[in-house]
Amino acid sequence: MTPIRARSTVVEAIRPPEPCVACEARVCSVCNALHPSDLDRLSAVATSFGVESGRTFIEEGALAEFFFNVTAGTAKLFKLLPDGRRQITGFASVGTFLGLAVSTTYSFGAEALEPMRICRFQRARMRDLLDEFPVLERKLLEVAAAELVAAQEQMLLLGRKTARERLASFLVARAASLCPLPDCNNRRPRNQQRVPLPMTRGDIADYLGLTIETVSRTLTRFRAEGMIDIPNASEIVIQAREALESLATGLR
Amino acid sequence: MTPIRARSTVVEAIRPPEPCVACEARVCSVCNALHPSDLDRLSAVATSFGVESGRTFIEEGALAEFFFNVTAGTAKLFKLLPDGRRQITGFASVGTFLGLAVSTTYSFGAEALEPMRICRFQRARMRDLLDEFPVLERKLLEVAAAELVAAQEQMLLLGRKTARERLASFLVARAASLCPLPDCNNRRPRNQQRVPLPMTRGDIADYLGLTIETVSRTLTRFRAEGMIDIPNASEIVIQAREALESLATGLR
DNA sequence: CGGGTGCCTTGACCCAGATCAATCCGCCCG
DNA sequence: CGGGCGGATTGATCTGGGTCAAGGCACCCG
Numbered sequence: 001m002t003p004i005r006a007r008s009t010v011v012e013a014i015r016p017p018e019p020c021v022a023c024e025a026r027v028c029s030v031c032n033a034l035h036p037s038d039l040d041r042l043s044a045v046a047t048s049f050g051v052e053s054g055r056t057f058i059e060e061g062a063l064a065e066f067f068f069n070v071t072a073g074t075a076k077l078f079k080l081l082p083d084g085r086r087q088i089t090g091f092a093s094v095g096t097f098l099g100l101a102v103s104t105t106y107s108f109g110a111e112a113l114e115p116m117r118i119c120r121f122q123r124a125r126m127r128d129l130l131d132e133f134p135v136l137e138r139k140l141l142e143v144a145a146a147e148l149v150a151a152q153e154q155m156l157l158l159g160r161k162t163a164r165e166r167l168a169s170f171l172v173a174r175a176a177s178l179c180p181l182p183d184c185n186n187r188r189p190r191n192q193q194r195v196p197l198p199m200t201r202g203d204i205a206d207y208l209g210l211t212i213e214t215v216s217r218t219l220t221r222f223r224a225e226g227m228i229d230i231p232n233a234s235e236i237v238i239q240a241r242e243a244l245e246s247l248a249t250g251l252r
Numbered sequence: 253m254t255p256i257r258a259r260s261t262v263v264e265a266i267r268p269p270e271p272c273v274a275c276e277a278r279v280c281s282v283c284n285a286l287h288p289s290d291l292d293r294l295s296a297v298a299t300s301f302g303v304e305s306g307r308t309f310i311e312e313g314a315l316a317e318f319f320f321n322v323t324a325g326t327a328k329l330f331k332l333l334p335d336g337r338r339q340i341t342g343f344a345s346v347g348t349f350l351g352l353a354v355s356t357t358y359s360f361g362a363e364a365l366e367p368m369r370i371c372r373f374q375r376a377r378m379r380d381l382l383d384e385f386p387v388l389e390r391k392l393l394e395v396a397a398a399e400l401v402a403a404q405e406q407m408l409l410l411g412r413k414t415a416r417e418r419l420a421s422f423l424v425a426r427a428a429s430l431c432p433l434p435d436c437n438n439r440r441p442r443n444q445q446r447v448p449l450p451m452t453r454g455d456i457a458d459y460l461g462l463t464i465e466t467v468s469r470t471l472t473r474f475r476a477e478g479m480i481d482i483p484n485a486s487e488i489v490i491q492a493r494e495a496l497e498s499l500a501t502g503l504r
Numbered sequence: 505c506g507g508g509t510g511c512c513t514t515g516a517c518c519c520a521g522a523t524c525a526a527t528c529c530g531c532c533c534g
Numbered sequence: 535c536g537g538g539c540g541g542a543t544t545g546a547t548c549t550g551g552g553t554c555a556a557g558g559c560a561c562c563c564g
Contacts, residue, residue, distance in 0.1 A: 079404060079405070079407075079408045081408070081412060081413070081501070081502035082501065082502055082503055083502060083503075083504070085412040085413075085502065086412070087407055087408040087411040087412045089404045089407050089408075100393075100396075100397040100400060101397065101401060102394060102397050102398045102401060103401070107401045107404060107405075108404060130390070134386050134389070137386070137389055137390060137393060138382070138389060140393055141352075141389060141392055141393045141396060142354060144352075144393060144396035144397060144400060145352040145353065145354050145396060146354045147400055148352060148396060148399055148400055148403060149353060149354060149355070149359045151400060151403035151404065151407065152331060152341045152359060152360060152403065153331070153359075154407055155331075155339055155341050155403065155406055155407060155410055156331045156333070156339040156341075158407055158410035158411045158461060159339040159410045159458075159460075159461030160333060160337040160338070160339045160461065161333070161337075162520080162521095163520075163521065200540095200541065200542090201541075201542060201543090202541085202542095206411075208411070209410060209411030209412065210521075210522090211521075211522055211523080212541090212542080212543095213521085213522075213523080213524095213542095213543085213544085214520090214521055214522075215542095216542060216543055216544080217521095217543080217544080219543095220543070220544085232530085233529090233530085233541075233542060233543095249333070249334065250333035250334055250335060250337065251334055251335075252335070414550080414551095415550075415551065452510095452511070452512090453511075453512065453513090454511085454512095462551075462552090463551075463552055463553080464511090464512080464513095465512095465513080465514085465551085465552075465553080465554095466550090466551055466552075468512060468513055468514080469513080469514080469551090471513095472513070472514085484560090485511075485512060485513095485559095485560090
């Protein structure tokens with residue numbers, strides 16, 4: 001309700017937030033590094049707020065005042081060229097920690113794909129918290145290292161993979177991210193796995209360095225080849241995971 | 253002289269190394285985070301060794317036993333697809349810290365472009381060191397965050413920039429990396445700046461997601477347009493930095 | 505000093521994916 | 535129920551950069 005900053009990207013701010021101990025997103029976020037008994041220290045510096053779908057809540061180049069932690073929903077992270085060309089560098093979903101910038105300004109923008117709930121920390125206060133809990137800093141380093149590995153993988157995709165390989169990689173990665181646990185119920189059939197795509201074809205294109213048309217055509221062709229099913233535009237069903245996986249890894 | 257591991261990628265190993273206090277690379281590396289009086293702790297776990305030009309000293313997929321710190325020379329870091337397609341994810345020069353992998357295996361390979369000297373730390377021992385010196389861990393987090401920002405910039409390049417924009421970005425970035433200091437002597441003329449290119453055209457191509465031929469043609473065209481000079485294949489001279497910079501940022 | 509080897513450059517041609525241009529489809533709203 | 539709207543799909547065509555193919559050039563080594 002009450003916008004916090006001049007450039008209102010915030011829809012609704014609640015303070016105090018639901019306490020961190022009760023946070024459902026905690027298990028899959030950096031906050032999990034803290035001992036439950038220390039969570040009230042975290043709650044003390046966190047502010048939770050909602051973001052409506054389509055809203056930009058991080059502006060590339062703006063003063064980087066906060067760190068963020070996604071507790072619900074999905075966002076796209078992107079960089080822009082002056083003429084409007086866009087590269088989506090990743091999608092942030094529940095548990096994602098955002099804002100690990102070096103500079104004083106954000107090096108990327110973020111826009112909600114779905115209604116979101118986000119936890120926000122003042123950078124300065126976060127610094128204190130890191131001093132207090134080295135285990136949290138270690139966790140952040142782990143997360144950063146993992147993202148770096150993912151970023152390098154994406155460079156390989158963008159620099160050297162064909163359109164078919166890019167789409168296959170994307171679908172396989174999406175499917176895998178649904179269920180990091182080996183025997184999640186969604187994974188049981190392994191094939192027939194339903195993969196939600198909360199982003200538009202345009203977003204997928206901007207993530208994979210392609211055009212909307214190529215994304216659409218390639219998906220249509222995957223369907224014709226029996227590798228996927230497309231019950232509706234925002235969901236695909238994997239029909240031949242092996243085939244997709246070997247395409248994704250460039251095995252032809 | 254004495255190869256250390258089975259798969260000998262190491263040319264020469266010296267133990268004890270030149271002590272860290274005397275290391276010329278320290279000022280531009282993470283080791284600088286430590287107080288000089290603590291450097292002997294670092295020396296105690298470090299091993300320095302030389303790598304000859306062309307030698308692969310990190311094998312993608314191999315067990316990640318070490319962290320590395322480059323103290324002299326330059327390496328290319330790359331990922332491969334099964335059919336040999338290659339993406340160079342970065343170049344590591346003096347001060348670069350390598351091996352921030354999450355997994356137990358390296359997610360990229362590294363090959364020396366020039367004769368190198370490298371400092372090596374057992375991962376397990378490094379862990380102890382990080383526990384002992386949180387300031388070192390903080391420094392690593394900073395470095396990782398900076399690399400993440402650079403990786404996102406590279407994704408924008410690979411996904412959305414034209415060949416000309418890619419080469420312009422590359423040359424401008426190389427020129428800037430020569431001299432992080434604002435008034436380094438090399439920078440004085442700002443134009444006429446000599447930029448060494450220790451990598452081959454093939455390496456540049458694999459870094460920018462292009463082919464050798466496109467790299468060569470584009471550089472030739474830059475020369476014809478008066479933006480650069482090419483005294484020899486492994487060096488260019490920037491003649492019109494403004495023009496290159498606006499090309500690099502996509503301003504047409 | 506000559507021949508070889510590994511880049512690098514240049515030219516001719518080709519093609520994967522971009523661009524341009526209609527539809528189409530699902531969904532919302534009056 | 536109809537019409538408008540924002541994606542998504544599909545078709546036709548174009549093109550930037552890839553591929554294939556000759557040389558060229560620098561450097562090394564015998």
